[in-house]
Amino acid sequence: MSGGKSDGLSHREREVLVLVADGQTNKEIAEMLHIAEKTVAAHRANVMQKLKLKNAADLVRYAIREGMVEL
Numbered sequence: 001m002s003g004g005k006s007d008g009l010s011h012r013e014r015e016v017l018v019l020v021a022d023g024q025t026n027k028e029i030a031e032m033l034h035i036a037e038k039t040v041a042a043h044r045a046n047v048m049q050k051l052k053l054k055n056a057a058d059l060v061r062y063a064i065r066e067g068m069v070e071l
Helices: 011-021 026-033 037-050 056-065
Strands: none
Touching: 011 026, 011 037, 011 056, 026 037, 037 056
16 A cells, blocks of 8 residues: 555555445454454545545545556
8 A cells, every 4th residue: 555654644544445436335344453443434534534535536646646546
């Protein structure tokens, strides 16, 4: 998992970002990471705020551009 450390994201936020970009739902991510669905939603919101992204498509584009996921 790539992505710049200068983006200000925590390790967990990066994990959630990659899983969202891979098409996983909040529920699926919560089960995979053994955390609450609300926690996934909070991480996702934090990522969007920190990176100034507006929607899930922006999250996916960012992850691809930063080499965090492949097409």
